[in-house]
Amino acid sequence: MGAGGKRGFHKLPLMTACGGAAQEKVYKFATDAAYSPMEFMDKDQIVGFSPEFLALVMQEAGLKYELVNTGWDPMLEFVKQGTEYDAGISSISITDERKETYDYTVPYFESVNMIMSKKGSGLTTAESLKDKKVAVQNGTTADIIMSEVMGKDNPNLRRFETNTLAFMEMENGGVDAVVADIAVIGEYLKQNPDKDYEGHIDPNFPTEFYGILLPKGSELKAKLDPAIKKVVASEAYKELYRKWIGEEPNVDNILKAQEQG
């Protein structure tokens, strides 16, 4: 098998790794970079709120990391197994059902949802949408909220692969409203000023938070949680929020939720 030569070859990188002063673990994070402006691809770069937030957190925690765009389904399986990847960051809402399979870090982002409907349609609250046709992106906080309001198996609640498709459905008259993250609706309205649509926030919408997804029993939680708390309370977080979401952040709810664990 030519063992001698091969063995020698293999030893080399191993030795350098052991010889380095700081034998640091590089934590691997998976993401599905398809959710602008939170995480998305700009050509071949992962950009958005989440990657920049993660950079701040890992700097605070003093850990090395790598962020890879694995896509949604593979990310879930990678993180569940916890062997190849250590965590997932992809605007993942924290829910009890999901906690049965995963651990989460403390919340790092409050997902505020918005209803987009035709001007003057009066569709401004979740209640007013009850018997209407509504488009959401499958699995988002908007989906969770509207499933609660309209009923999970209600055929008038249409779950699309992406918000882009939900918007197209609205443009083509297939639904009366789109419910999505405030940043997503805001971006759409900004880019389509000619459309006769407006956004509304229903103050009765339940609050949902994003957390970093971890395998059950991950050692990373103890390292990330304090760093996340520090970053969320910092000025840098506010800057990041303004940059990507385009609004003034209110982190009170997140900090409160962090207290509760």
Add this chain to the structure above:
Amino acid sequence: MDFRFDIVAEYMPLILRGTLLTIGFSILGILLGSLLGLIICVGKMSRSKFFNLPASMYINFFRGTPLLVQIFIVHFGVVPAFYGKTQVFIAAVLALSLNSAAYTAEIFRAGIQSIDRGQREAAYSLGMTHRQAMRFVILPQAIKRMIPAFGNEFIVLIKDSSLLSVIAAPELMYWGKVMQTQYLRIWEPYLTAAIIYFILTYSLSKLLNYLERRV
């Protein structure tokens, strides 16, 4: 591997409802597709360029572009153009029908043209008209030869109908994806869906085997 049968059981009513829709979409798709395919097949076999060229272009387009893109074009373009707004059930059946028509047209043509010229000549020499030759000599043999390829197309169509979940048609895969995002688990929904697709396609292939023996 931990497999949570409890969440599969929780979603079973929705998954079964989705399965019914998958069956409905597929049957309508293959029936309407075959009707349209028959017309396109006649066009394609015509010697006149006037009929032949559009049929060829149709087949090339629908066979040569991804069904995913065709679904988007039908849902957000064709249906709103005629119906005024999107209608997911019309779009779902239409997209599958238009796509399968291209394939069935070629299956019909291949079946008819696979019958030896001598058969037709023999029929003519017995004094049969073109129509009679087709009805009593060519088609009975051709149909038998078409069944395996036709069954193949039907099976592919059933599986491809899962793409309709992108336009939120609440079929089998749609509910699988909803289940996936609620629990963030991929094996329970996808393996469940795969088993149901397998049951559908396996039963169909058994049925087609039976038909092939009987025809």
